[in-house]
Amino acid sequence: MLAVGIVAEVFGPHGNGAPGFDFALCADRPGTVRTDAGVPLTVAHGLDRLATADLVIVLPGAGFRTPPGPEVLDALSAAHVRGALIAAHCVGTFTLAAAGLLDGRRATTHWRFADLLSRSYPSVSVEPEALYLDEGRIVTGAGAAAGTDLCLHLIRREHGAAVANHIARDMVLPSHRDGGQAQYLSAPVPEDGEDERLADVLAWAREHLHEALPVSELASRAVMSKRSFARRFSAATGTTPHAWLRDLRLSSAEELLETTDLPVEEIARRVGYGSAAVLRDQFVRRRGVPPRSYRRSFTRVPRPDRAPREPSARQRSSTDPQADLESL
Numbered sequence: 001m002l003a004v005g006i007v008a009e010v011f012g013p014h015g016n017g018a019p020g021f022d023f024a025l026c027a028d029r030p031g032t033v034r035t036d037a038g039v040p041l042t043v044a045h046g047l048d049r050l051a052t053a054d055l056v057i058v059l060p061g062a063g064f065r066t067p068p069g070p071e072v073l074d075a076l077s078a079a080h081v082r083g084a085l086i087a088a089h090c091v092g093t094f095t096l097a098a099a100g101l102l103d104g105r106r107a108t109t110h111w112r113f114a115d116l117l118s119r120s121y122p123s124v125s126v127e128p129e130a131l132y133l134d135e136g137r138i139v140t141g142a143g144a145a146a147g148t149d150l151c152l153h154l155i156r157r158e159h160g161a162a163v164a165n166h167i168a169r170d171m172v173l174p175s176h177r178d179g180g181q182a183q184y185l186s187a188p189v190p191e192d193g194e195d196e197r198l199a200d201v202l203a204w205a206r207e208h209l210h211e212a213l214p215v216s217e218l219a220s221r222a223v224m225s226k227r228s229f230a231r232r233f234s235a236a237t238g239t240t241p242h243a244w245l246r247d248l249r250l251s252s253a254e255e256l257l258e259t260t261d262l263p264v265e266e267i268a269r270r271v272g273y274g275s276a277a278v279l280r281d282q283f284v285r286r287r288g289v290p291p292r293s294y295r296r297s298f299t300r301v302p303r304p305d306r307a308p309r310e311p312s313a314r315q316r317s318s319t320d321p322q323a324d325l326e327s328l
Contacts (some may be wrong), residue, residue: 001037003147005092010151014170018163023210024049028072030320034060052133053084055154060090061144065116067098076101079138089132089141089150096140097121105135110143117222137268148173160298161254197222198236199228206247209252209272215241245272250286253279257295 114128141150219229
């Protein structure tokens with residue numbers, strides 16, 4: 001029931017800041033399905049609905065240890081061959097493995113069942129620490145509430161960070177959680193004064209992203225040594241301070257690229273990079289495309305009639321260094 005609620009909410013209506021989705025639930029046998037919460041759910045569509053879907057998300061179910069019938073596996077394989085994006089989270093990943101869609105690929109599932117997935121399907125490279133893994137047209141996610149991380153990643157990937165952030169805000173959720181399942185494999189970090197100081201430091205860092213923010217300064221603000229801060233940070237977030245800052249800078253740059261027409265040099269300054277060249281290097285390395293290409297794909301800046309713009313970078317002299325910076 002949780003999985004149904006997650007996908008229905010993420011791909012449901014969220015006002016003018018989000019696209020509309022043609023959302024449907026389907027099953028091998030349409031009709032009434034009883035959920036784990038005991039609530040009956042009416043499923044109106046059969047497997048023929050997969051033949052026209054752009055995105056197919058396989059939800060977890062109690063019978064995951066037994067592969068579904070060949071008609072389900074064939075429908076998933078056909079959707080993948082047709083070019084649909086196929087995703088699954090939690091033990092729904094077992095269905096993709098049974099269909100052969102994960103052979104030779106990385107995949108994740110609920111950490112509790114990662115060993116079982118690995119033993120059952122040795123051709124799958126199981127990574128139990130990940131919240132989600134993107135393998136192109138196959139995406140898998142971790143268990144339970146991590147289905148939200150998977151769905152928001154799909155939104156971010158196909159529609160950009162601004163849309164994902166809008167939906168996350170509407171759901172009162174973080175648009176991206178740092179770290180992975182490793183932080184949940186043992187007992188949670190206890191709530192105490194150190195955690196409160198850490199939360200305050202992270203909030204402060206978000207407000208001062210344009211600054212250098214060395215780990216020594218963050219540790220000092222948390223009233224900890226660098227070593228204690230790094231250890232506490234990793235225990236609480238599942239990642240390092242450096243990786244957390246890098247991801248925060250890049251996600252902030254994404255939203256500015258989508259929602260403003262600021263020059264890339266100014267965006268680089270606002271998110272804490274020394275130059276547009278450094279931002280471009282990080283963007284290509286982590287996102288696979290330069291900032292200008294990303295902006296072209298995901299821009300949401302309105303273009304009403306307005307005063308003539310300054311000449312574009314291509315219209316300026318190729319010897320103008322500012323033109324080179326803005327053309328990145």
